[in-house]
Amino acid sequence: MKNFKRAAFSEIARFNRDALKRSGAFLLVPVLLLASCAQQSPANNAAAAAQIGTNTLNVADAAIAGGDPSMALSVSQSILSSDPGNVQALEHEGDAYYALNRCPAAIAAYQLALKRDPTASAAETGQGRCLLKTDPRAAEQAFMRAIQDDPGNANALNDLGIARDLQGNFAGAVDPYQKALLADPSLTAVEVNLGLSLALSGNGPEALQYLGPLATSQQATPKIRQDYAAALVATGRVSEARQVLAVDLPPDQVNRAIEGFTNLIQQSQSVPPPAPPPPTVQRVPAPAPISATPLPQSANIPVALPAPLAAAAPPPSSIVAQIHPISSPTPTPAPTPVQAATGAMASTAVVQLGALNSRNDAHRAWVHLANSSPALFNGRSPQITPVTLGSKTFYRLRVGGFQSKVAAAHFCNELQAAGHRCTPADF
CATH class of the missing domain: 1.25.40.10 (Tetratricopeptide repeat domain)
Structure with a gap:
């Protein structure tokens, strides 16, 4: 012994x-x-x-x-x-x-x-994430198996919504997002995804109820503000949407974003959603080989204007609304219908400053960093996102607003020179 x-x-x-x-x-x-x-x-x-x-x-x-x-x-x-x-x-x-x-x-x-x-629901969820970029319909089946084996799997419920969004079935994505919030009300990424799907499925006023408070909070990110702008466009409040987008985008990209949102909303509400997948559930799928460049979280797949903000693969080059995955293992997202429709994307590059046990711990860490290096953090605000891994929830502390990955890496180098820990991230 x-x-x-x-x-x-x-x-x-x-x-x-x-x-x-x-x-x-x-x-x-x-x-x-x-x-x-x-x-x-x-x-x-x-x-x-x-x-x-x-x-x-x-x-x-x-x-x-x-x-x-x-x-x-x-x-x-x-x-x-x-x-x-x-x-x-x-x-x-x-x-x-x-x-x-x-x-x-x-x-x-x-x-x-x-x-x-x-019946290992987490493994079924993982399989679905790897299928999201190449075959969202097969991913949808994998997530449905995961939910059948664990109805309270908030990650799988959110990812099911993402798979349906990627197929243009925005109305069908609403129900799994709502159930994910019932399973874990603390998941901000799910609220964002739900709000965007509501906006794209003709429920603009309800979408604003979710996205409005998030977009005006201190933790708001450019992605959330752009999703909020999409919901404003869906309710005919285009001038307000322009004001929101102007916070993060230059005028020419604001115009492209508005045009892309308008076209996407019209298209999403005029084209019937795809037929539901077959009801048969096979527990252990044998997916076809996946290319070496995977996808998605996920959190947070985002539905973004030009490029994604969700959980899928290659990095985006412009911005807009995204779908946000909520579980941690999330490679860079793949383009979603929203992103493809608008062509102006802000950089998704951020710098991760920590993974803490609680939101309060993350706030305290931010205050400590801002006070110890005021020149670096002046004018910047924290991004605090819950990340659920198994039964444990961590709170990622990040800072964004960088124009490129290079700019984020440069900031991190300066921060490390000041004696702090950090990691450039793009997911």
């Missing part, structure tokens, strides 16, 4: 140390506490081993939330080296590969998890 305890402490200490050294954010890494024991039965040893695995996977969650999926991959593979059938570790391995934009490897990990447990 002494050897067992020593190995457990050594493993957790190593992951905690690596997390603090390698992450570009504040990682609040869980610490494993083992009570002393004189003699333990085999059953107790097994329970202790399971607890070690759970706490180690919490480290993987924190690593992904903090922008270090490579570490999360190492953590999950460490568990799988001694327990290859560990379903949760396989799901975490898939999530880490997904965050690294390696969808073929992610799908392989998810399929192994589903062989062990055909």
